[in-house]
Amino acid sequence: MPPEAPQPPATPRKSRTGLYVGIACGCLLLIAVVIAVAGAGLWMFSRDSGEDGPTTGPSTSESSTEVPSDEPTEEPTEEPTDEVTEDPTDEPTDEPTEAPSDDSTNMAHFEAEASAPEEGTTLDTGSETMTSANGKYIGVKVLLTNTGDRGIALDLDRFTFLDVDGTEYQLMHGVFSTIGPIEPGEEASAELYADVPEDAELEAVTYNPASGPGGQSVSIPVG
Numbered sequence: 001m002p003p004e005a006p007q008p009p010a011t012p013r014k015s016r017t018g019l020y021v022g023i024a025c026g027c028l029l030l031i032a033v034v035i036a037v038a039g040a041g042l043w044m045f046s047r048d049s050g051e052d053g054p055t056t057g058p059s060t061s062e063s064s065t066e067v068p069s070d071e072p073t074e075e076p077t078e079e080p081t082d083e084v085t086e087d088p089t090d091e092p093t094d095e096p097t098e099a100p101s102d103d104s105t106n107m108a109h110f111e112a113e114a115s116a117p118e119e120g121t122t123l124d125t126g127s128e129t130m131t132s133a134n135g136k137y138i139g140v141k142v143l144l145t146n147t148g149d150r151g152i153a154l155d156l157d158r159f160t161f162l163d164v165d166g167t168e169y170q171l172m173h174g175v176f177s178t179i180g181p182i183e184p185g186e187e188a189s190a191e192l193y194a195d196v197p198e199d200a201e202l203e204a205v206t207y208n209p210a211s212g213p214g215g216q217s218v219s220i221p222v223g
Contacts (some may be wrong), residue, residue: 109148114222116142117202142190151181152209157183164203169194
């Protein structure tokens with residue numbers, strides 16, 4: 001009997017290792033894609049939130065501009081107002097108020113001359129003879145001419161005698177060529193007397209031409 005033919009070798013079983021490796025790689029790739037998509041989403045979200053942040057910053061910096069706006073408005077308004085109001089108001093108000101008052105109320109236009117003084121221990125007034133109580137009588141004749149446009153006074157209270165040492169003597173007797181004020185263009189004379197000390201030396205006669213209260217006296221030298 002012939003020998004049996006040898007049996008063919010058994011077909012080896014196919015290994016599934018490659019399939020498992022492919023599935024694992026696919027899962028890893030899917031996970032990587034998911035992670036990439038998630039990362040991209042987070043990056044876009046963080047970018048949007050980063051752009052919103054700076055918008056609030058400038059708004060606060062603009063409000064900070066209100067702080068320096070207070071300082072420049074106060075300084076320039078105070079300094080010029082003090083200097084401008086003080087200087088021009090003081091000087092012009094003093095000078096013009098004094099000069100016109102003297103010229104319009106106190107001064108009058110007239111011409112005057114006084115004679116040399118006469119002295120004696122007695123005085124004949126025409127109605128009586130008086131004797132000096134202080135030492136002597138001094139008499140002076142004054143001639144007045146009104147060269148202005150208003151009357152000037154003529155009475156005893158408007159005259160005094162002035163000594164060389166500055167002493168003033170009140171008059172005790174006078175004789176006038178007219179009664180009342182001297183009208184414009186007219187002239188009048190006044191004989192004036194005072195009782196003075198023995199050593200008195202007359203320098204001038206003072207005269208106030210104002211016909212009313214006040215007025216300014218002028219000095220008329222004697223001789």
